[in-house]
Amino acid sequence: MRLSSLADYAVVMMAAAARHCGASGRLNATLIAQETALPLPTVQKLVSKLSSAGLIESTRGTGGGFRLTRPPAAINLADIVEAIEGPIALTACVDHSRGDCAVESSCSVRPHWAVVNGAVRGALADISLASLTHNPVRPDPVEGRSFSSSAAKEGGASTSSAQTAAGVS
Amino acid sequence: MRLSSLADYAVVMMAAAARHCGASGRLNATLIAQETALPLPTVQKLVSKLSSAGLIESTRGTGGGFRLTRPPAAINLADIVEAIEGPIALTACVDHSRGDCAVESSCSVRPHWAVVNGAVRGALADISLASLTHNPVRPDPVEGRSFSSSAAKEGGASTSSAQTAAGVS
DNA sequence: TCAAATCGGATCAATTCGCTCCGATTGCCA
């Protein structure tokens, strides 16, 4: 139940790219790596994947770089996650490309996974890149917009209670 | 963006246990293993984890076994998943027990992860064990529940696997 | 034409996950 690190980094990278969208239409991997403090090879790999998915257009050569193919408001988290990790599928049953589940005959819960799958994807698709850049923070118990990373390391149990409050029961 | 196999098996196992809840109040790991075609050691490991989480009560010795501590209607998927995988956290930022994210100072998307996190958890918490047992299969398209906000985007592919699971005991 | 800077694919190490084995505990039976 955890997103891969690459997908997490891809979201950060796309958010940084969306901030520079209006300023300089063309930006490169090195700039993004410096800005997001991500390793440059990692950013390069993300650029290839995102380019293959059609979210960005990359041009080679000196002075090259990449740019977003669509405005930030038209790109959501589900697009980015699917570009990195492939189709969103909580279980191997949902995408039956790998039919290695031996218990599917007696598995009565599989049809329900599609529902959960759609709900998860909907939650991701509901957040666009524009919302990430326009509204940096929500005044939640999580330490908010505090850009002081030092205090964030030992913030205590405040954040753990946040997800409990957010969870619908 | 994929659930671990253990969590998937745990849901299948709990569904099988819920079916036998009224018939024989006490059931063992061997029976569940035979019924669900899961490896016996895997079922045993799941029993220990679920017992630690308080979802089932296990008794040792000859004729022992385990039983659900709560009725199936009071157990949802979020409980089972959290029992196996720990707290639901899509990214490492949400549970800052591992503060190994070096870019959190310039990360403007982290507050938004809590929202997505809560949405995912809510989707899981909305499905109870009773719904898995009462309604074995729905050959219909994904049933129009309220929380399928944007599931219609890619919901077509998953429905085809529904009628494959015809043989439900 | 040369050179520099970029993307793209391929390779290697590390972490995590899943499976299996062995020990501890308890109830039943002789």
Place this chain on the structure above:
DNA sequence: TGGCAATCGGAGCGAATTGATCCGATTTGA
């Protein structure tokens, strides 16, 4: 009352996937 058998519980090992790094191909600018 002693032994046996069946069960859960935890520890260890192997495998697979993931994540980071390196090198080559390509293209533009001088």
